[in-house]
Amino acid sequence: MSAPLPNRDRLATRLIHAGQSPDPLTGAVITPVYTSTTFVQDGIGRNRGYDYTRSGNPTRLVLEACLADLENAGAAFAFPSGLSAAATALELLPAGSRILAHTDVYGGIHRLLADVRTHTAGHQVRFVDFSDSAALEQAAESGADMLWFETPSNPLLRIVDLAAVAHIAKRIGAISVCDSTFASPCGQLPLDFGIDVVMHSATKFLAGHSDLLGGVLAVSAEAPEALTARVRYLQNALGAVMCPIDCALLLRSLKTLSVRVDRQAANAAILAQHLAANAQALGLSEVIYPGLASHPGHAVAARQMENFGALISLKLTGGLERVERVLSSTRLFQFAVSLGGVESLIQHPASLTHAVIPQDQRAITGIGDDLIRLSVGIEDAGDLLADLLNALT
Amino acid sequence: MSEPKSFRRTHLDGHLLHPSTQMMSYGYDASMSEGAVKPPVFLTSTFVFKSAEEGADFFDVVAGRKPAPQDGGAGGLVYSRFNHPNTEIVEDRLALFDGAERALVTSSGMAAIAAVFLTHCRPGDAIVHYSPLYGGTETLLGKVMTGWGIKPIPFVDGLSDSMLLYALEKAARHGPVRIVYLETPANPTNALIDLKMVRRVVDEWSSVSGQTPIIVCDNTMLGPVFQNPIRHGVDICVYSMTKYIGGHSDLIAGGITGSAALLKPIRQSRSAFGFQLDPHSSWMLARSMETLTLRMERAAETGVKVADWLASNSPIPCKILHPLHSKNAAEREVYARQCSGPGSTFSMVVADDRALAFRIVNGLQLFKLAVSLGGTESLVCHPASTTHSGVPADARARAGVTEGLIRLSVGLEHPDDLIADLRIALDKAARG
Ligand SMILES: Cc1ncc(COP(=O)(O)O)c(C=O)c1O
Ligand SMILES: Cc1ncc(COP(=O)(O)O)c(C=O)c1O
Numbered sequence: 001m002s003a004p005l006p007n008r009d010r011l012a013t014r015l016i017h018a019g020q021s022p023d024p025l026t027g028a029v030i031t032p033v034y035t036s037t038t039f040v041q042d043g044i045g046r047n048r049g050y051d052y053t054r055s056g057n058p059t060r061l062v063l064e065a066c067l068a069d070l071e072n073a074g075a076a077f078a079f080p081s082g083l084s085a086a087a088t089a090l091e092l093l094p095a096g097s098r099i100l101a102h103t104d105v106y107g108g109i110h111r112l113l114a115d116v117r118t119h120t121a122g123h124q125v126r127f128v129d130f131s132d133s134a135a136l137e138q139a140a141e142s143g144a145d146m147l148w149f150e151t152p153s154n155p156l157l158r159i160v161d162l163a164a165v166a167h168i169a170k171r172i173g174a175i176s177v178c179d180s181t182f183a184s185p186c187g188q189l190p191l192d193f194g195i196d197v198v199m200h201s202a203t204k205f206l207a208g209h210s211d212l213l214g215g216v217l218a219v220s221a222e223a224p225e226a227l228t229a230r231v232r233y234l235q236n237a238l239g240a241v242m243c244p245i246d247c248a249l250l251l252r253s254l255k256t257l258s259v260r261v262d263r264q265a266a267n268a269a270i271l272a273q274h275l276a277a278n279a280q281a282l283g284l285s286e287v288i289y290p291g292l293a294s295h296p297g298h299a300v301a302a303r304q305m306e307n308f309g310a311l312i313s314l315k316l317t318g319g320l321e322r323v324e325r326v327l328s329s330t331r332l333f334q335f336a337v338s339l340g341g342v343e344s345l346i347q348h349p350a351s352l353t354h355a356v357i358p359q360d361q362r363a364i365t366g367i368g369d370d371l372i373r374l375s376v377g378i379e380d381a382g383d384l385l386a387d388l389l390n391a392l393t
Numbered sequence: 394m395s396e397p398k399s400f401r402r403t404h405l406d407g408h409l410l411h412p413s414t415q416m417m418s419y420g421y422d423a424s425m426s427e428g429a430v431k432p433p434v435f436l437t438s439t440f441v442f443k444s445a446e447e448g449a450d451f452f453d454v455v456a457g458r459k460p461a462p463q464d465g466g467a468g469g470l471v472y473s474r475f476n477h478p479n480t481e482i483v484e485d486r487l488a489l490f491d492g493a494e495r496a497l498v499t500s501s502g503m504a505a506i507a508a509v510f511l512t513h514c515r516p517g518d519a520i521v522h523y524s525p526l527y528g529g530t531e532t533l534l535g536k537v538m539t540g541w542g543i544k545p546i547p548f549v550d551g552l553s554d555s556m557l558l559y560a561l562e563k564a565a566r567h568g569p570v571r572i573v574y575l576e577t578p579a580n581p582t583n584a585l586i587d588l589k590m591v592r593r594v595v596d597e598w599s600s601v602s603g604q605t606p607i608i609v610c611d612n613t614m615l616g617p618v619f620q621n622p623i624r625h626g627v628d629i630c631v632y633s634m635t636k637y638i639g640g641h642s643d644l645i646a647g648g649i650t651g652s653a654a655l656l657k658p659i660r661q662s663r664s665a666f667g668f669q670l671d672p673h674s675s676w677m678l679a680r681s682m683e684t685l686t687l688r689m690e691r692a693a694e695t696g697v698k699v700a701d702w703l704a705s706n707s708p709i710p711c712k713i714l715h716p717l718h719s720k721n722a723a724e725r726e727v728y729a730r731q732c733s734g735p736g737s738t739f740s741m742v743v744a745d746d747r748a749l750a751f752r753i754v755n756g757l758q759l760f761k762l763a764v765s766l767g768g769t770e771s772l773v774c775h776p777a778s779t780t781h782s783g784v785p786a787d788a789r790a791r792a793g794v795t796e797g798l799i800r801l802s803v804g805l806e807h808p809d810d811l812i813a814d815l816r817i818a819l820d821k822a823a824r825g
Contacts, residue, residue, distance in 0.1 A: 012806055331405060332405070
């Protein structure tokens with residue numbers, strides 16, 4: 001390990017150096033990619049710290065040390081996708097547990113909770129709007145073993161009060177899990193607010209180039225020691241590990257995370273303000289962005305986030321026909337699912353990312369056919385605005 | 394759709410797109426690759442022809458017997474030493490960013506420079522070059538090209554037309570002058586060359602001498618974000634794409650930009666010598682170029698903060714060789730006209746004392762002691778004992794590469810952390 005950094009608070013520096021020191025053998029500045037699946041043993045019970053790559057890999061360990069540092073976590077673990085990280089976290093619960101989940105979550109998470117683990121593990125899953133503190137308090141009254149939420153949430157960008165959830169979880173003895181995919185560690189640090197576990201789809205902002213799938217679980221140093229040990233045990237026992245080549249690519253991505261997210265959030269703020277100010281002329285019935293003062297979660301977001309993220313959701317007037325026209329007529333914003341990459345994307349949650357959620361449920365949450373989600377990239381803001389205005393008018 | 398989707402689109406209707414925007418999409422057509430937003434890595438050495446006729450046709454283009462298609466492409470894909478889709482994506486983006494007609498990617502910066510020399514020079518020719526150049530280029534000119542009968546003639550002041558003219562006349566006495574070779578800002582002194590002046594002097598000399606050397610500029614330090622020499626009259630730019638363009642200290646690559654006419658024979662020699670870049674590194678480069686503007690802008694901002702701090706707070710007296718710290722009015726004027734940012738590689742010069750310089754670099758913790766530059770992590774190096782150790786001592790002294798010169802390459806870390814690292818190391822070195 002290199003000497004401690006002069007200032008442990010500076011994320012920009014930690015993104016580049018945390019967990020990483022020049023290779024002791026060769027001096028290589030960049031972490032080597034250890035693709036080896038197995039390691040020669042020095043003797044019975046004696047080795048250099050590794051025996052088999054599923055259980056531990058030098059490249060993955062560097063990545064995990066860096067991720068733990070970034071999240072101010074006790075430990076972090078890298079998975080081959082966001083969903084495999086989520087699935088592993090759910091294995092923390094014994095069969096028949098009670099899960100209280102945010103109504104607005106990524107469709108795949110909803111499917112995992114409501115349509116897989118209810119059957120295979122007999123969990124009782126209830127959905128409640130976590131951004132509504134009173135509703136959450138009330139739902140928690142009847143008890144839960146795990147609280148699962150996203151903030152900002154996908155796709156409606158609702159803001160959940162991190163400290164309030166942490167408080168409730170402690171009171172009722174539940175494990176709190178925050179899917180922080182939409183914020184990244186450059187946007188918020190949920191563990192600092194008392195959350196037990198942070199989850200990421202590393203596919204999004206962390207990777208940032210739309211060229212790898214990955215997931216992360218970061219466990220608070222304040223959480224019971226048994227929780228960290230159990231996640232480590234489950235990662236190996238279930239076998240969901242990120243491959244070494246992707247670990248190296250993700251480490252490479254992290255080095256530019258702060259410059260990317262800074263620019264993406266700045267671009268999103270410019271676009272959201274322009275769209276909101278001209279909503280009527282542009283045929284928008286709603287512009288949803290936590291950075292807008294009109295957003296119901298704005299005050300909470302301002303308190304717990306470093307920036308307001310790079311996602312904007314829009315509700316369009318003019319029916320499905322217009323929605324489809326807009327989706328297929330932007331030229332810089334590509335019509336594709338996913339988010340958080342350097343390139344701007346536009347998508348239609350009701351027919352794509354959230355199609356697995358039953359329509360009646362979607363209607364209650366507010367995911368209608370008129371909803372479009374934008375993921376804002378690092379392109380020039382003026383170019384992006386020109387593209388959107390062209391498509392909307 | 395109001396406009397056909399074109400993968401070499403430059404405008405949205407009337408709106409001209411910025412290069413920073415184009416780095417995400419230009420030169421790649423998702424519809425040709427299953428809709429994939431990101432280009433696949435084409436790990437292939439060869440490409441199937443639809444027919445024998447097509448094979449013959451494609452070969453005519455790569456062999457230079459037929460012109461390449463007008464749309465900017467390099468003709469049909471044949472064999473990965475000649476052309477390759479991942480490489481072409483990078484070439485399209487580099488050419489666009491540099492305001493050049495064409496670009497070529499090579500296996501290293503030195504391969505790019507060598508390909509230019511070996512294509513445009515013959516035994517008996519002369520090359521006029523600025524000095525100091527990157528150490529490897531000095532070695533190539535002074536030790537390798539001389540073995541091929543090519544005579545290098547240096548000039549050391551990039552702002553003086555009379556010294557350039559003197560070098561041209563001196564070189565012409567050895568043989569035809571084929572190339573005027575520049576590097577600005579200079580590595581590691583950051584001295585600037587006035588590119589417009591060079592263009593003018595070369596043109597004037599051409600009209601008298603009848604010789605038409607091409608002007609080649611190594612644009613590694615500031616390009617393509619902060620300096621586009623082609624817009625200032627340079628014919629060809631060369632790059633070590635290992636540096637800022639690659640930007641993550643994890644690949645070696647080079648690039649060449651210029652007119653289609655000048656690059657066509659260089660493309661032939663790249664194919665003949667085998668100086669091409671491999672598909673995987675090409676793919677990594679395309680990924681790197683997406684964040685190029687952000688990285689160079691942030692690193693430059695941080696570099697200015699670090700340079701300013703050193704200039705006014707260093708506990709060991711030092712001179713700062715940073716474009717914004719130049720005391721030379723003529724150089725400042727050239728900077729304002731030619732560069733849109735200072736980059737993030739600069740030098741601090743303490744007393745001409747190797748032991749002192751070593752104490753400083755050995756005391757740094759965040760700045761890693763390694764050659765190279767332009768990565769996300771900050772690096773420090775001592776050129777006199779490393780990159781420029783092959784340059785004769787008198788040439789080093791003339792260029793100001795003293796034992797007290799320490800080169801910093803500032804990365805993307807927080808400026809306060811980098812300053813703290815320097816403060817701690819300098820304090821320790823000052824105490825002995
Ligand atoms: C908020 C959120 N969580 C989890 C996931 C699932 O991650 P992955 O696709 O990496 O499995 C996604 C993916 O879209 C997401 O948006
Ligand atoms: C200015 C400059 N030009 C050329 C090169 C050579 O490039 P490469 O190492 O990619 O061959 C370097 C490398 O250090 C350089 O700094």
